[in-house]
Amino acid sequence: xxxxxxxTIFGLVMLGASGLLWLETTRPQYxxxxxxxxxxxxxxxxxxxxxxxxxxxxxxxxxSRMIAQAEAEGLHPGKLVVSMAVVGLYCWLVGVIxxxxxxxxxxxxxxxxxxxxxxxxxxxxxxxxxxxxxxxMSGPLQIFLPESPWFNSF
Amino acid sequence: MENxxxxxxxxxxxxxxxxxxxxxxxxxxxxxxxxLGSVIxxxxxxxxxxxxxxxxxxALVLAIYCSSVYGGSLSAILINxxxxxxxxxxxxxxxxxxxxxxxxxxxxxATISSVIGGLFSVAVLIIAxxxxxxxxxxxxxxxxxxxxxxxLTCIAGVSRGSILKGLLAGILGLFLAxxxxxxxxxAIRFDxxxxxxxxxxxxxxxxxxxxxxxxxxxxxxERAGTPIPKTESSGFVVPPFREWWLxxxxxxKSAAIGTFVGILPGTGASTASFIAYSEAKRSGRxxxxxxxxxxxxxxxxxxxxxxxxxxALVPTLALGIPGDxxxxxxxxxxxxxxxxxxxxxxxxxxxxxNAAFLALILCNLMLLVVAAAGSRLLxxxxxxxxxxxxxxxxxxxxxxxxxxxxxxxxxLVTFIAGIAGVAFRYIGVPVAPIVIGLVLGPIFEESLxxxxxxxxxxxxxxxxxxxxxxxxxxxxxALLMAFAIATxxxxxxxxxAPDAPEI
Amino acid sequence: xxxxxxxxxxxxxxxxxxxxxxxxxxxxxxxxxYPSDTVTLLIPWAAGGATDVAARAIQPTxxxxxxxxxxxxxxxxxxGTIGTAEAARARPDxxxxxVTSAGxxxxxxxxxxxxYDLDSFKPVGRVSLxxxxxxxxxxxxxxxxxxxxxxxKENPGQIxxxxxxxxTLPHLAILALNKAAGIELKHIPxxxxxxxxxxxxxxxxxxxxxxxQSAPKxxxxxxxxxxxxxxxxxxxxxxxxxxGYDIEMGNWIGVFVPLDTPEEIATALNEALxxxxxxxxxxxxxxxxxxxxxxxxxxxxxxxxxxxxxxxREMLQDAGLVQ
Numbered sequence: 001x002x003x004x005x006x007x008t009i010f011g012l013v014m015l016g017a018s019g020l021l022w023l024e025t026t027r028p029q030y031x032x033x034x035x036x037x038x039x040x041x042x043x044x045x046x047x048x049x050x051x052x053x054x055x056x057x058x059x060x061x062x063x064s065r066m067i068a069q070a071e072a073e074g075l076h077p078g079k080l081v082v083s084m085a086v087v088g089l090y091c092w093l094v095g096v097i098x099x100x101x102x103x104x105x106x107x108x109x110x111x112x113x114x115x116x117x118x119x120x121x122x123x124x125x126x127x128x129x130x131x132x133x134x135x136x137m138s139g140p141l142q143i144f145l146p147e148s149p150w151f152n153s154f
Numbered sequence: 155m156e157n158x159x160x161x162x163x164x165x166x167x168x169x170x171x172x173x174x175x176x177x178x179x180x181x182x183x184x185x186x187x188x189x190l191g192s193v194i195x196x197x198x199x200x201x202x203x204x205x206x207x208x209x210x211x212x213a214l215v216l217a218i219y220c221s222s223v224y225g226g227s228l229s230a231i232l233i234n235x236x237x238x239x240x241x242x243x244x245x246x247x248x249x250x251x252x253x254x255x256x257x258x259x260x261x262x263x264a265t266i267s268s269v270i271g272g273l274f275s276v277a278v279l280i281i282a283x284x285x286x287x288x289x290x291x292x293x294x295x296x297x298x299x300x301x302x303x304x305x306l307t308c309i310a311g312v313s314r315g316s317i318l319k320g321l322l323a324g325i326l327g328l329f330l331a332x333x334x335x336x337x338x339x340x341a342i343r344f345d346x347x348x349x350x351x352x353x354x355x356x357x358x359x360x361x362x363x364x365x366x367x368x369x370x371x372x373x374x375x376e377r378a379g380t381p382i383p384k385t386e387s388s389g390f391v392v393p394p395f396r397e398w399w400l401x402x403x404x405x406x407k408s409a410a411i412g413t414f415v416g417i418l419p420g421t422g423a424s425t426a427s428f429i430a431y432s433e434a435k436r437s438g439r440x441x442x443x444x445x446x447x448x449x450x451x452x453x454x455x456x457x458x459x460x461x462x463x464x465x466a467l468v469p470t471l472a473l474g475i476p477g478d479x480x481x482x483x484x485x486x487x488x489x490x491x492x493x494x495x496x497x498x499x500x501x502x503x504x505x506x507x508n509a510a511f512l513a514l515i516l517c518n519l520m521l522l523v524v525a526a527a528g529s530r531l532l533x534x535x536x537x538x539x540x541x542x543x544x545x546x547x548x549x550x551x552x553x554x555x556x557x558x559x560x561x562x563x564x565x566l567v568t569f570i571a572g573i574a575g576v577a578f579r580y581i582g583v584p585v586a587p588i589v590i591g592l593v594l595g596p597i598f599e600e601s602l603x604x605x606x607x608x609x610x611x612x613x614x615x616x617x618x619x620x621x622x623x624x625x626x627x628x629x630x631x632a633l634l635m636a637f638a639i640a641t642x643x644x645x646x647x648x649x650x651a652p653d654a655p656e657i
Numbered sequence: 658x659x660x661x662x663x664x665x666x667x668x669x670x671x672x673x674x675x676x677x678x679x680x681x682x683x684x685x686x687x688x689x690x691y692p693s694d695t696v697t698l699l700i701p702w703a704a705g706g707a708t709d710v711a712a713r714a715i716q717p718t719x720x721x722x723x724x725x726x727x728x729x730x731x732x733x734x735x736x737g738t739i740g741t742a743e744a745a746r747a748r749p750d751x752x753x754x755x756v757t758s759a760g761x762x763x764x765x766x767x768x769x770x771x772x773y774d775l776d777s778f779k780p781v782g783r784v785s786l787x788x789x790x791x792x793x794x795x796x797x798x799x800x801x802x803x804x805x806x807x808x809x810k811e812n813p814g815q816i817x818x819x820x821x822x823x824x825t826l827p828h829l830a831i832l833a834l835n836k837a838a839g840i841e842l843k844h845i846p847x848x849x850x851x852x853x854x855x856x857x858x859x860x861x862x863x864x865x866x867x868x869x870q871s872a873p874k875x876x877x878x879x880x881x882x883x884x885x886x887x888x889x890x891x892x893x894x895x896x897x898x899x900x901g902y903d904i905e906m907g908n909w910i911g912v913f914v915p916l917d918t919p920e921e922i923a924t925a926l927n928e929a930l931x932x933x934x935x936x937x938x939x940x941x942x943x944x945x946x947x948x949x950x951x952x953x954x955x956x957x958x959x960x961x962x963x964x965x966x967x968x969x970r971e972m973l974q975d976a977g978l979v980q
Contacts, residue, residue: 010581032339035977036823038607042336042343045599049329056322080375087548091569095562107545114374114541125542142198143557144730197704200713291859335735338846340768340823353734419855474874475855486710489945496874560732607845
């Protein structure tokens with residue numbers, strides 16, 4: 001994609017977003033309570049921000065029509081989507097089957113996704129790292145990570 | 155003098171020394187873990203301090219406080235993720251240094267800057283705490299608003315070459331900060347019916363997602379993976395004195411800015427580092443190289459955020475008013491140990507206070523020792539194969555974002571912020587302004603609206619001679635802003651399409 | 658040498674944790690007598706806040722009393738309602754215990770729609786109750802509450818009063834004073850008590866109502882006590898009752914479990930809590946932290962929490978704040 005096209009689209013999307021958020025601020029919950037407002041309801045400050053937001057978006061669109069065309073830096077869409085999907089799945093699984101049970105398969109899988117192919121190291125990291133983090137958190141740091149519905153404490 | 159000697163004697167006990175060493179190591183590690191910061195580090199040891207003697211427990215807490223602020227810079231430098239929000243400005247130049255294979259050097263600059271900033275602020279604390287505390291009280295909502303305006307100019311400073319996009323990113327950050335309860339009326343804004351959003355968008359998950367996850371995703375998707383040059387595990391690198399001397403003005407200014415901002419309750423280390431970075435960007439000798447791995451940027455950020463530690467203890471100790479959650483926890487430990495902060499502090503608790511001051515000095519020096527001992531190990535982290543390192547980064551990011559509020563919703567926020575971070579990089583939107591906006595947003599809006607209630611709705615009344623401090627700060631903010639815009643325009647004239655993606 | 662003790666304690670814990678790994682893999686909470694497992698104190702406020710510090714002060718002794726591990730989990734956000742909602746959703750087995758100040762359970766439910774109410778909980782007991790005091794700086798032009806009220810009547814909406822946020826107790830105190838005395842104070846909310854006290858000392862606001870112990874700590878003058886009887890330390894400061902208004906307010910921290918928790922578990926927790934609040938070391942820590950321990954029976958606390966809930970509804974309704 002050309003940088004100019006990219007910036008125009010970005011500006012338009014942001015302009016649209018500011019419009020939608022402005023609509024949201026017209027709902028009654030943004031009127032606040034007169035006794036607490038002192039003339040400045042809850043939507044006062046967000047509306048200022050949204051105004052600047054829309055203005056800057058327009059400037060970006062205008063400027064994108066002025067800059068020289070160049071090819072934007074490309075990313076590998078396949079790899080990007082796969083890595084995001086794996087991480088997304090992992091985030092979801094942590095809430096469902098608990099940190100430890102989700103992290104062990106993720107660790108092995110994600111190293112493979114990133115193109116790592118040394119089974120011994122992968123096995124060692126998969127076995128040690130999740131348990132190590134879990135131990136560090138629930139032991140010395142007393143931060144309790146999500147648990148699975150089946151076992152006591154992990 | 156006798157007091158100081160007896161304080162030193164007390165501090166030389168094995169228990170107190172052990173507390174300083176262990177506290178520093180532990181604080182550095184927790185600070186370096188993305189998401190986990192000073193507050194968590196200290197509250198974890200709080201129950202233990204209840205049963206410890208006074209001096210060891212005071213030393214322990216102070217050591218953890220100083221070192222956790224420092225620890226955040228290590229992950230900023232090594233894996234492009236600020237371990238704590240205070241280090242957000244550190245990665246702007248710290249990570250580019252790592253990408254050039256100069257990680258050990260970056261750690262050296264950051265460590266020594268931190269130590270200098272910390273010691274400077276302790277000196278100020280010891281010499282002038284009661285007097286400076288009175289200055290802090292003169293900072294009402296209008297002055298705070300002016301100060302935050304000044305910190306916001308940093309948005310322009312970090313948006314090199316794409317000031318419009320940087321500005322938009324800053325607005326986005328400020329806007330994200332309005333999600334949740336309105337600070338003045340409690341009305342819930344922009345929750346779209348999602349109960350968890352009524353708590354707002356937490357800073358840490360956004361920070362971790364925008365930087366750490368986005369970095370992982372981008373590296374995974376780069377067509378031709380350009381590997382990070384290996385940092386030689388050469389141990390601790392002390393940058394030569396000559397190099398320091400060239401950057402001495404930024405060093406001194408940043409230490410002063412950090413200490414001063416620290417003294418003002420409710421502003422915090424992130425604000426200080428943004429102002430210091432903004433100022434260094436304006437006046438630094440190497441300002442043109444900022445953002446590309448210039449040590450002067452590291453100096454500005456690290457000196458100022460560690461200088462906040464001593465500064466923030468000024469109102470905490472001299473008035474009994476902690477300015478942020480960290481100093482609030484520190485204060486409750488001190489109270490349990492028999493130090494009653496407040497106006498009579500130095501009269502009533504001279505012995506303990508002297509010991510506490512000495513402990514602070516020792517803690518700052520201990521940072522050097524810990525960094526020197528750990529530097530080789532830390533840089534070795536980078537010699538791990540990238541896929542292994544990145545997998546670990548993802549897991550630790552998730553743990554950090556979950557750990558702060560114990561809420562799975564924050565994990566979702568992290569993931570979304572990660573995807574957004576990739577999109578922003580692709581479009582060439584700098585992401586640091588989002589963090590600046592998100593950090594400063596709550597206090598910006600709050601001080602603005604408190605001021606408006608005070609002046610009965612008159613914005614013009616902010617700029618009158620009845621608020622001389624505010625007037626001065628507004629002028630400085632305007633100066634910094636004008637300078638950033640002028641630089642940008644000059645840059646545009648030089649090269650017509652300055653559109654390279656920035657971090 | 659105490660640091661040594663700390664290390665040993667942690668090491669022992671780790672050893673136990675490692676040995677118990679097999680036991681950890683057991684199915685959830687075996688049906689033994691309560692408590693047979695770790696009890697989690699859920700704090701709806703961030704680590705380091707007033708409620709959190711109080712909970713950490715009772716944590717070790719409470720663990721001894723219960724004969725089990727007690728851990729603290731902070732789930733903060735949205736004026737404490739996020740964590741309180743999580744506590745209301747928890748399994749009613751006594752292993753998730755809410756420790757909170759008044760706001761999330763007695764005030765917030767009136768201000769907006771929440772997935773819980775005070776009725777979602779079974780009260781266990783009170784941790785602390787600290788009387789409120791309306792305070793002014795020493796150089797304030799007002800020496801008595803009468804002077805303040807007179808001045809406020811002359812200049813309606815001009816005298817500023819700080820609070821620690823909309824819907825907090827200091828805010829309720831402003832509303833109650835406005836209503837009782839027929840005055841109109843200009844309310845400026847700050848984020849938390851510390852910020853409000855700073856602005857009180859700095860002269861941004863004229864008065865602030867908070868726990869009475871703040872007055873000697875920050876060298877403030879008390880004008881009005883919100884307790885049932887005059888405070889021991891301030892025999893000359895009138896109470897709201899002295900002024901002819903039947904209003905009592907105090908900062909409290911209480912313990913709750915989900916509504917369906919069995920009665921005997923609540924009783925066991927109440928007993929352990931009250932014993933903890935009689936422990937000399939805990940008492941000393943509370944004194945240092947300016948908290949007044951205030952153990953109650955389950956029934957007393959139930960009535961107290963309900964009365965509080967109704968009172969804040971009345972205040973907020975009169976001020977037009979109930980949605």
